Amino acid sequence: HLMWHIEIDRKRHLDVKKACLLLDYPCLEEYDFENDHETLPLRIEARPGTFIRSYQEKSLSKMFSHGRARSGFIVLPCGAGKTLVGISAVANIKKCAAVICNTSMAVTQWKQQFMSTWTTVKESDITCFLSKGGDWQNKPLGSLLITTYPMITLDRRRSKAGEALIDQIRKRQWGIIVLDEVHLSFADTFWKVFNVINAHCKLGLTATLVREDDKIKDLKNLIGPKLYEADW
Numbered sequence: 157h158l159m160w161h162i163e164i165d166r167k168r169h170l171d172v173k174k175a176c177l178l179l180d181y182p183c184l185e186e187y188d189f190e191n192d193h194e195t196l197p198l199r200i201e202a203r204p205g206t207f208i209r210s211y212q213e214k215s216l217s218k219m220f221s222h223g224r225a226r227s228g229f230i231v232l233p234c235g236a237g238k239t240l241v242g243i244s245a246v247a248n249i250k251k252c253a254a255v256i257c258n259t260s261m262a263v264t265q266w267k268q269q270f271m272s273t274w275t276t277v278k279e280s281d282i283t284c285f286l287s288k289g290g291d292w293q294n295k296p297l298g299s300l301l302i303t304t305y306p307m308i309t310l311d312r313r314r315s316k317a318g319e320a321l322i323d324q325i326r327k328r329q330w331g332i333i334v335l336d337e338v339h340l341s342f343a344d345t346f347w348k349v350f351n352v353i354n355a356h357c358k359l360g361l362t363a364t365l366v367r368e369d370d371k372i373k374d375l376k377n378l379i380g381p382k383l384y385e386a387d388w
Contacts, residue, residue, distance in 0.1 A: 166354070177377050188224050195252060195331045196299055196331075198299040200250060201247065202276075228358075229359075229361075230361055232385075238336070239336075239361075240269070242336070242361050251332065253332045253334065254300075254330050255303075255333075256353075258305060263284050263304060280298070282302065283301050284303070285302070301325065335359065338375060360375070
């Protein structure tokens with residue numbers, strides 16, 4: 157077997173990925189985070205006594221190997237602790253991270269879980285980007301961004317201050333993006349998200365991969381393969 161090593165411009169990686177999909181040749185993405193000394197770090201550690209269930213640990217073992225993080229999906233039933241899996245992935249990589257949710261309530265819940273339950277991340281390092289609420293206008297962009305799909309993809313919902321923050325987000329190289337409840341979103345949404353948030357690693361979290369519009373194949377190709385699925 158011949159192995160080819162071709163370096164491409166990071167700014168053009170989405171173009172290359174789209175071209176590969178058209179050729180029915182989806183890319184497998186891995187992030188060598190242990191040897192990445194350029195991406196902005198995130199000060200985060202798991203709190204002592206944090207308990208991870210066996211299936212959560214197994215799902216993370218499918219994502220991480222030899223200091224590398226593989227992009228893809230993790231499927232866990234409702235109530236099985238998808239949030240803890242996402243937070244554990246962020247805490248393992250320890251690089252600036254973005255978490256994208258479907259609702260502002262979910263944004264608040266993710267922030268609470270990061271701060272009060274499982275990690276030592278400081279509030280000053282967190283930016284909750286919402287149309288109403290949050291103190292993102294009064295401080296610089298933190299190394300942990302938590303926001304919603306509409307805030308990233310729908311231009312008409314943003315103020316001038318919001319546009320300025322989007323520009324900061326777009327200019328930054330992110331370590332990992334966690335996509336919550338990916339089965340509720342359309343494939344086109346993810347292209348828009350990735351055009352704003354350039355992340356080395358993409359982790360999709362969902363309770364089910366069943367979609368009425370049969371676009372789950374597109375989502376797999378956009379984010380990555382199914383890394384792990386736990387049954388009920």
